[in-house]
Amino acid sequence: MDTYQRIARFMDRISETVPGAPEQQIRILIAIMNEPGITQTDLGEQLNVTQASVSRNCRALSIFLDKDKHGNPIRRGHDLIEMRPDLYHTKRLACWPTPKGQQLAADIQNVFKYEKTAGAERRFRASSSSS
Numbered sequence: 001m002d003t004y005q006r007i008a009r010f011m012d013r014i015s016e017t018v019p020g021a022p023e024q025q026i027r028i029l030i031a032i033m034n035e036p037g038i039t040q041t042d043l044g045e046q047l048n049v050t051q052a053s054v055s056r057n058c059r060a061l062s063i064f065l066d067k068d069k070h071g072n073p074i075r076r077g078h079d080l081i082e083m084r085p086d087l088y089h090t091k092r093l094a095c096w097p098t099p100k101g102q103q104l105a106a107d108i109q110n111v112f113k114y115e116k117t118a119g120a121e122r123r124f125r126a127s128s129s130s131s
Contacts, residue, residue, distance in 0.1 A: 009111050017104050018061075018078050024049060025057045032061075032081055032095045033105040039092045040083070058083060058095055080104060 014026055021029075027047055032038060038046075044054045063077040080101035086092040097105060 006112060010108055013104070013108055013111065017100075018080065021078075022057075024053065025061055028054065028057045029061055029080060029101070033097060033101070033108075036096050037086075037094045039086050039089070039094050041092055043095065058093075061101075063098075 011026075014021065014029075018025065018029070024047075028043055031043055031046060040051065040054045040058060043049075043058075044051050047054075058081060059077065061078050061081045062083055063075055063079040065073050066076045068074050078100075079098055081095050082098050083093040083095055086094040
């Protein structure tokens, strides 16, 4: 399977878990998976987006209470990350994957790991048969 197909499978897996997620949410999610505990400030600098945008997208990726049209509390969000005060700068929020986010990360890694292993096995068979 080539790189484009792997990327397509990766995007399919993200779309299944976070339906309709904008590209910016996906980029933020990937950055958090890559560096658990990254602060929202660092996310903004790394991805070159505003603090307001990081905050809004992190809120959507987490789980939060909102109210329906009748004023009743309801839970919203994707429950893929959680935000906690940073250990060193308690006024900053650090972002961590939730168990659901960790499972998504593991699923995605398995897609790439399987493809990498399958490719190595095909190359091994080809070199063995030519000997």
